[in-house]
Amino acid sequence: MTFKRSIHELQAIVAATDLFFSERCIGPALRLPVDLSIEELFVNMVKYNRGTHHDITLRLDWIGDAVEVSLTDYDVEPYDPTRAPELDVDAPLAARRPSGMGLYLVSKMVDAIRYEYRNRESKVTFTKSMVQGHA
Amino acid sequence: MLDIRYGEDRHVLLIGRLDAAQAAVAQAFLDDVAPPCVIDAGGLEYISSAGLGVLLKTHKRLAAAGSGIRLVNVNPHVHDVFRYSGMDKLFSVTCGT
Numbered sequence: 745m746t747f748k749r750s751i752h753e754l755q756a757i758v759a760a761t762d763l764f765f766s767e768r769c770i771g772p773a774l775r776l777p778v779d780l781s782i783e784e785l786f787v788n789m790v791k792y793n794r795g796t797h798h799d800i801t802l803r804l805d806w807i808g809d810a811v812e813v814s815l816t817d818y819d820v821e822p823y824d825p826t827r828a829p830e831l832d833v834d835a836p837l838a839a840r841r842p843s844g845m846g847l848y849l850v851s852k853m854v855d856a857i858r859y860e861y862r863n864r865e866s867k868v869t870f871t872k873s874m875v876q877g878h879a
Numbered sequence: 880m881l882d883i884r885y886g887e888d889r890h891v892l893l894i895g896r897l898d899a900a901q902a903a904v905a906q907a908f909l910d911d912v913a914p915p916c917v918i919d920a921g922g923l924e925y926i927s928s929a930g931l932g933v934l935l936k937t938h939k940r941l942a943a944a945g946s947g948i949r950l951v952n953v954n955p956h957v958h959d960v961f962r963y964s965g966m967d968k969l970f971s972v973t974c975g976t
Contacts (some may be wrong), residue, residue, distance in 0.1 A: 751899045751900045752900055754898050754899060754900045755880075755900065758896070772956075773956070775956075776925055776956040776957070776959070776960070777959075779925060779927075780925070780927050780960065783898055783899060783927045783929075784927060784928060787899045787927075787929070831964070831965070832965075833963075833964060833965025833968070834965060834968065835965075837938070837939060837942065837969050840935060840965075840969065841935075842928065842929075842931065842932030842935055842936070845928040845931055845932070845964050846927065846928035846929075848963075848964070849927075849928055849960065849963055849964060852963040853959075853963065
């Protein structure tokens with residue numbers, strides 16, 4: 745599936761994920777971490793990969809007992825979201841900022857995540873299983 | 880979609896999905912809320928970092944006025960997001976029964 749480079753595509757992404765989950769009878773426990781990780785990675789591509797006008801490709805697969813999701817952005821500079829800085833979750837209120845929370849949450853909520861960059865294509869793939877992890 | 884409005888006892892009702900596409904709507908509403916601010920999140924199905932940012936900004940504004948926000952009736956999956964982000968250390972986040 746492909747989606748325009750707009751946060752207003754999130755509703756269509758949620759609808760596509762709804763269909764994927766319902767067709768495979770996947771339980772609700774995986775839904776929030778998968779939705780959140782897709783949104784954070786998609787929004788990150790839309791916000792920071794400004795030099796391209798290509799649509800973003802989203803792929804969802806059910807492999808064994810895990811959901812595997814990949815997002816691919818085309819004709820972009822490399823940016824590895826798996827190397828995002830740690831978030832200081834113990835910082836006092838005055839020091840807390842919204843920035844940096846998204847990719848940090850992804851790192852905490854998925855079981856595995858990997859980044860590939862080839863021929864100016866950025867591809868992020870994560871998995872979330874029924875048995876691993878808390879969420 | 881997101882629905883945000885006042886309920887009984889002037890509690891703010893947060894219903895649906897608070898994502899990046901809905902954050903501006905939530906922020907516009909919460910910018911007009913005066914303390915004390917209790918947010919009933921019993922109908923909140925989903926929140927992302929964009930939604931957390933809205934609540935963080937609102938809490939900072941209201942805390943400066945003497946009283947921050949308090950979230951009640953949060954479902955366990957949504958509560959995980961507050962816990963992982965450390966936001967539950969900044970303001971009260973209570974799960975529903």
